[in-house]
Amino acid sequence: MRVESLEASGFRNLSSLGLFPSPGANVIYGENGQGKTNLLEAIWIFTGGRSFRGAKDGEMVRLNGGEASLSLSFFSEERKQEICLRLREGKRFFTLNGVKKRSSSEVVGKFCAVIFSPEHLSLVKDGPSGRRQFLDSALCQSRPSFAGLITQYNRTLFQRNALLKDIPRHPELLDTLEIWDMRLSQFGEKMTQGRLQYVEALEPLAAAAYEGISGGRETLSLSYEKGYEDSLSKALSESRREDMRFGHTGKGPHRGDLAIRLNGVPARSFGSQGQQRSAVLALKLAEAELLKRFTGEEPVILLDDVLSELDSGRQEYLLNHLEGRQVFLTCCSPEPARRLQEGKRFFVEKGNVLETPPPDPEKERNPGISQ
Numbered sequence: 001m002r003v004e005s006l007e008a009s010g011f012r013n014l015s016s017l018g019l020f021p022s023p024g025a026n027v028i029y030g031e032n033g034q035g036k037t038n039l040l041e042a043i044w045i046f047t048g049g050r051s052f053r054g055a056k057d058g059e060m061v062r063l064n065g066g067e068a069s070l071s072l073s074f075f076s077e078e079r080k081q082e083i084c085l086r087l088r089e090g091k092r093f094f095t096l097n098g099v100k101k102r103s104s105s106e107v108v109g110k111f112c113a114v115i116f117s118p119e120h121l122s123l124v125k126d127g128p129s130g131r132r133q134f135l136d137s138a139l140c141q142s143r144p145s146f147a148g149l150i151t152q153y154n155r156t157l158f159q160r161n162a163l164l165k166d167i168p169r170h171p172e173l174l175d176t177l178e179i180w181d182m183r184l185s186q187f188g189e190k191m192t193q194g195r196l197q198y199v200e201a202l203e204p205l206a207a208a209a210y211e212g213i214s215g216g217r218e219t220l221s222l223s224y225e226k227g228y229e230d231s232l233s234k235a236l237s238e239s240r241r242e243d244m245r246f247g248h249t250g251k252g253p254h255r256g257d258l259a260i261r262l263n264g265v266p267a268r269s270f271g272s273q274g275q276q277r278s279a280v281l282a283l284k285l286a287e288a289e290l291l292k293r294f295t296g297e298e299p300v301i302l303l304d305d306v307l308s309e310l311d312s313g314r315q316e317y318l319l320n321h322l323e324g325r326q327v328f329l330t331c332c333s334p335e336p337a338r339r340l341q342e343g344k345r346f347f348v349e350k351g352n353v354l355e356t357p358p359p360d361p362e363k364e365r366n367p368g369i370s371q
């Protein structure tokens, strides 16, 4: 999968633009507030997914503008394809290869990308709910039926919790708890199975990515903690008394967690800023690799502001060693753009995106010579 060209007008602060990126690395640099993340967002929107910044569709149209229109030419399934998108009155209108589509969901899966943005650091820094979400949304991409399973589990959990709250006033309802426990265990065990399998597949890939980023000096390991011991039905019956006292279900996959360890200790408590960032990156790169195995296409990698806090070895790996993948990487300083061995550089200023030529190696060696 690779972007061949992107056109955009009326999108956020970006001036009308026609971008022809490199099939390899693309560095987008410029000062704060100039439009770098907006440019990544303009690519991401074609995945059909929600904004990675939690923005509403209406917010992406230029302030005081009527509509935004974007088109993306990309190479996928061995042919050139095109998605056009208009954003108007908070709604998205898509065409795929010239054919009108009724909703975003009809383009999902056509153009695939993986995004790292600074908000994703919460994957390591915060509590388990973000990690469960990461696993579930990755699973849904590679196995669409998983989304239905999550809905069924959550619905059943909601009903069991409601019942737990009612039982003290209506003890006759106690018998029905058995039925909900059975349903919850069925859905829950399947969910656990899915997550366990996913983590098993993800772990070696994430470990390899982390090894690359850290220059082989550190190790990352993953394991899934399922949120209960033995079987879910046993856990539910054992914790029934407690559940009734608190009015909610204390055990189950809704309490599961993805344990991330660096050099054998939890990344959340012991990892440095740069190590935590590297761990999230490794997870994202591994997610991309798994998506590739599933769809046969390498997703486009979008890295927003990933380089800060990383030492030069780690930066160098991201700039020059993500072979075979198309990468868009934003940063504030022009320095990384200079260190890019192959690929293209784009300078963003006040919403204008300008391709800049590679640095002249002669000038780099003798900076005073041309003055």
Ligand SMILES: Nc1ncnc2c1ncn2[C@@H]1O[C@H](COP(=O)(O)OP(=O)(O)OP(=O)(O)O)[C@@H](O)[C@H]1O
Binding pocket: 011, 012, 013, 030, 031, 032, 033, 034, 035, 036, 037, 038, 039, 059, 060, 061, 062, 063, 305, 332
């Ligand atoms: N709908 C919109 N219409 C016009 N301008 C907008 C809109 N949404 C955001 N902007 C402007 O876009 C700019 C931010 O762009 P962006 O987030 O891409 O910056 P950035 O280059 O990534 O900066 P940083 O390095 O700080 O992350 C802000 O100045 C903001 O006011």
Ligand SMILES: [Mg+2]
Binding pocket: 036, 037, 038, 304, 305
């Ligand atoms: Mg930004």
